[in-house]
Amino acid sequence: MYYPNKFIIMPEGPSIVILKEAVNAFKGKKVIKATGNAKIDMGMMEGQKIIDFKTWGKHFLICFKGFTIRIHLMMFGSYCINEKKDRAPRLSLNFGESEINFYTCSVQVIDEPLDEVYDWSADIMNDTWDAKAARKKLKDKPGMLVCDALLDQHIFSGSGNIIKNEVLFRIKVHPLTKLGDLPPRKLTELVNETHNYAFDFLKWKKAFVLSKHWLAYTKNVCPRDKTPLEKKYLGKGKRRTFYCTTCQVIY
Numbered sequence: 001m002y003y004p005n006k007f008i009i010m011p012e013g014p015s016i017v018i019l020k021e022a023v024n025a026f027k028g029k030k031v032i033k034a035t036g037n038a039k040i041d042m043g044m045m046e047g048q049k050i051i052d053f054k055t056w057g058k059h060f061l062i063c064f065k066g067f068t069i070r071i072h073l074m075m076f077g078s079y080c081i082n083e084k085k086d087r088a089p090r091l092s093l094n095f096g097e098s099e100i101n102f103y104t105c106s107v108q109v110i111d112e113p114l115d116e117v118y119d120w121s122a123d124i125m126n127d128t129w130d131a132k133a134a135r136k137k138l139k140d141k142p143g144m145l146v147c148d149a150l151l152d153q154h155i156f157s158g159s160g161n162i163i164k165n166e167v168l169f170r171i172k173v174h175p176l177t178k179l180g181d182l183p184p185r186k187l188t189e190l191v192n193e194t195h196n197y198a199f200d201f202l203k204w205k206k207a208f209v210l211s212k213h214w215l216a217y218t219k220n221v222c223p224r225d226k227t228p229l230e231k232k233y234l235g236k237g238k239r240r241t242f243y244c245t246t247c248q249v250i251y
């Protein structure tokens with residue numbers, strides 16, 4: 001598998017999994033020098049070995065003995081492996097012969113054991129993803145819009161705006177449907193297809209064909225019935241939403 005060593009991404013969970021795989025060779029290596037303009041104690045990493053890399057949704061986790069560095073690439077974060085950009089990194093880890101640089105991201109130190117901080121079963125990319133638990137969380141929020149639910153990191157950790165749009169198109173549900181109005185069958189489809197689409201996203205992104213497979217996101221016309229797609233800024237975060245008023249049903 002070829003991994004590009006540079007990414008500018010609006011990261012959703014699958015992209016963070018790709019980052020984790022791209023830096024896998026650094027596992028077990030000792031940090032010689034840690035620099036950057038993130039407001040953390042850089043010295044704590046120096047001389048320390050990276051024990052593991054983990055991801056939780058959109059969080060990228062660099063695990064050291066006794067503490068973890070949490071990187072959130074936010075909307076415009078990026079990273080370079082063995083390359084530099086012409087601006088200051090938030091965090092730069094130097095291993096002597098090689099380095100990883102992170103830009104435009106949030107960097108924090110986690111002192112607690114990760115199992116106390118993260119519910120791994122809420123992460124759509126994690127092996128322990130729990131569809132039943134996600135379904136229960138959805139049932140507990142009948143007033144929530146389905147377009148907001150798909151961005152809620154406590155329900156679908158790792159899901160983002162691309163996943164939201166594509167999943168709603170796949171399951172033919174209008175983004176302004178309230179969770180409590182969804183038939184049980186659709187609720188199950190919502191949970192299952194979010195997980196399925198995330199792994200299609202991962203596969204397509206690795207093959208550089210993700211955008212070729214978009215059916216609704218950034219599209220003008222419904223591929224099913226040729227209706228012009230609506231483009232509106234919906235939900236709590238007013239995020240870009242593309243949908244078909246012919247085949248996506250409001251319940």
Ligand SMILES: [Zn+2]
Nearest residue numbers: 222225244247
């Ligand atoms: Zn349609």
